[in-house]
Amino acid sequence: MPSPAIIAELRETLRTIEGDGYRRRETLPFGIPTFDSRIADGGLRLDALHEIAAGTANLGDDAAATLFIAGIAARAWGPVLWVVRRRDLFAPGLYQAGLSPERVLYAEARDDAELLALMEEGLRHRGLGAVIGEVKRATMGATRRLQLAAEGGRTIALLMRRHPREDADPLGTPSAALTRWRITSAPSAPSRHGMGRARWTVALERQRGGDPFQTLMEACDDTGRLALPAALGDRSRAPGRASPRTAAA
Template sequence: MSASIAELRESLRAIEGDGLKRRPVLPFGVGALDGRLASTGLRLDSLHEIAATTPDASDDAAATLFMAGIAARAWGPVLWVVRRRDLFAPGLYQAGLAPERLLYAEAADDAELLALMEEGLRHRGLGAVVGEVQRAAMANTRRLQLAAEGGRTIALLQKRHAREDRNPLAVPSAAVTRWRIGSAPSVPLPGHLAEDALGRACWHVSLVRQRGGEPFETILEACDETGRLALPARLANRKIASGGADQRQAA
């Protein structure tokens, strides 16, 4: 057993369930997403994969903050396993993930990272387990999915770009959903004096694959300080004008 796994087990022993009711599904609260997800939200007893649209730093940050927002809306402590020390804690906080909820573990390689994630999922005392890898085979993701099943700990695995021409989601996976996240032009602030000012950041959100449902893509405003996404005003207003049921809403 590696020293990292031993240290993680010691940390997990100090974590107990908080008695909160844990929902089997975590909805986004945005009709553009929940209405097209087979489970009307993200299943908590499952593995979900996320990749940046490109290796560009802005897309990579968008994918990381997308995961942070999901983890922020989960029910309890969050284990985040890293390979490199490039997480920006203030950025995670701005996406709703408070520092006191985070438990970090550093892995020497992808194999150890996946083992640490599996250990965290089997503990059952965490709200979310997050990890970032460059490579994970089908067998690896199947182990994570099996570890998550029967619990209420959502598993979020970011597939990072190993090189420019490699699609991180090209390798088959047992994940229930697979997402591609990229930055998009922000919405200008309203008002005459702020016509050229940048508003809330936007992301291009693409669900590449989901079990029991169809893929889709949409534009959403980035996570706010509570981890909630929102439909951009111009899209929400278009739905309202056309008589649609969805109004501007947050996750």
Template sequence: MRATLRAIEGDGHRRRPVLPFGAEAIDSRLADGGLRLDALHEVAAATPGMGDDASATLFLAGIAARAWGPVLWVVRRRDLFAPGLYQSGLSPERVLYAEAADDAEVLALMEEGLRHRALGAVIGETRRAAMASTRRLQLAAEGGRTIALLMKRHAREDADPFAVPSAAVTRWRIASAPSAPLPVAGIGRARWDVALARQRGGEPFHLIVEACDETGRIALPARLVDRPAAAGGAVARAAA
């Protein structure tokens, strides 16, 4: 992997410090107006179910798709579906895959990728990550423009991936939600139940959103966008 990283050269341009979602209902609730690029962010599926796991994976893919350069994705198992990532805006040619033997190797490879500084995003998938490990990732990300994304998988059916404290700036729970109804038989655009469980310097919130499009952007369902603030109240309450 070191040889691959050395072959990637930065373009010398300064990067914006924050990656916004492009959805006001989310960005306005984030303390930094988006996701800090020089920081660690954690994502977990709301349940161990395949639908929620896939939704969390595609949520990560959409974030990485909107980052500025190559993406390092460190996996424990070969279960990523490239066409699904592509539909969420993440082109296969941008992704460098690294397969790790265990959680410790995942975290080590992520740290090395973050310190390289020529990647747009570094993603890793683990079942366990101690506070000290997430602190190392946060320190490796600070001062750069490579967003660190850690997917916390369920270690057991009844385990909470966020039970262990973390240095992550934000922690997100993602679940699948009923898709948009269509006037004819068929399946509408996928929807996700997105919950920000914790953020540094801000409050948690909860929204129903439409899944990433081919540019990696999520959107509010039309019924929430069109609803007047006075009639519908806060979007978080309406969508909860």
């Protein structure tokens, strides 16, 4: 029977080789059980790279994807580094998604290569809650470096894949990202006071250790939280109706 010291040493060696550890990685859940239960880690792993793309190249979908990212960053701890190629972020809009301006550090990169290098540097710093970048092109090697830089820390890496061309799929190239999301604007429900809360079609296109899925969600509120549309939430609790897992599909 091996001694406890040898077992502990072996486990440490395996953690180093596999990079996956025996301790549960910290995650950032969305706070919606029927949604989080469909994500392999029960939420977004903090020490990992996650990719997000707009459903189409139009401005509405681009804004939805940006606010989806802002909502995630808003719920992370600490300061946020946002690396951009162009100065088109609207601070009041980010604030409405829960990301206050005093938390955000902006860096402007000349090209995608410099942007990815700045993201990698930010992830290795270990003092940031989130590192965000927006690129048109990133190779498998570049995303693997971001994933390796994030591992072992508590800084979530969020890479927005912009449409390189209107007819191109920004998520069509291989990536080392743990999850890949596609966010598309959806019609909001009317209310007594006009249009209701904005809605998005949120599609998890790929996740390591889990299946893809798609669901209709209400957009981030001022705390960065998504919500199930009221009709889906009511249906999931009504007797004789579909289960919460099915209602969110």
